[in-house]
Amino acid sequence: MDTAAVPVTAAVALASPPQTAAAETSVWQLQAQVPTAKSATVGQTGTDAPPGIDPTKDLSHYVPRGAKPTMPQVIERLHEAGVYTGLGAFNPPGTRPPKVGLAVPEDYPLPTGYVRHYQSTDDGQRVEPILMFAPDFQLYDAQKRPIDMPKNRVVTAELAPPGFPIRLIAIPAPLANPQ
Incomplete structure (x- = not known):
């Protein structure tokens, strides 16, 4: 029997709007x-869509x-x-939620071991890039001892490169009507 020609059907009861x-x-x-x-055989769409119409079911x-x-x-x-x-x-x-950290000017040349981290809010607003440590980077003090790195890799003012402009970013407020 050719299973590609057998349509998949499902009885779906329509419910009234949920009250509880x-x-x-x-x-x-x-x-x-x-x-x-995953439960349908390849070639079975579950619809009798006319040619040229996408038979894929949506939500x-x-x-x-x-x-x-x-x-x-x-x-x-x-x-x-x-x-x-x-x-x-x-x-x-x-x-x-977006991470708060030091704002990185776009024209600032990043020293080795630092990266710009780009992010956005849940409603799609861009957030200024923040300064973070590269994943495999380790800072050392003057005596060549490793400095404890933040677990989230966000650079603090104390660990910023010399001469870096210190300014925390502000996370924008949520949009009233996100599109």
């Missing part, structure tokens, strides 16, 4: 039962009508399912 935490939990339980690309095919999961809930559910690609490649918003 228990109702929302059932939405995720329902989603867990929906077939995924709306897997979330019952009325359910409005937050982005942290979506990412958490993907991680629980072992998905770490696409949206699953990201940490939930707010779990990894």
Whole structure:
């Protein structure tokens, strides 16, 4: 039998908008039962899309009508399912805030062992680059003894190179309506 011609079908019940935490939990339980690309045989799309139309299902095919999961809930559910690609490649918003450190002017020549660290906020705003130590770099004091390096590799004012302009960056406030 040619399995490439057999469509995959799934009965997905449409739920009314969740009113309680228990109702929302059932939405995720329902989603867990929906077939995924891993459970389908190659060549089976689960739709009868006309030629030239992308048959790939999007999130709306897997979330019952009325359910409005937050982005942290979506990412958490993907991680629980072992998905770490696409949206699953990201940490939930707010779990990894930008690092505060010394601002690095773009035209400042970095000495050996220092790097500019670029970052952005959860809503996509660029943050000024900060000064960090390169991963394999070690500072030594005047007697050639190793200096304790910060675990997060962010350069403090005391460990900044001589003549470096000392100014901490400011993390921008969240946008009122992120796009």
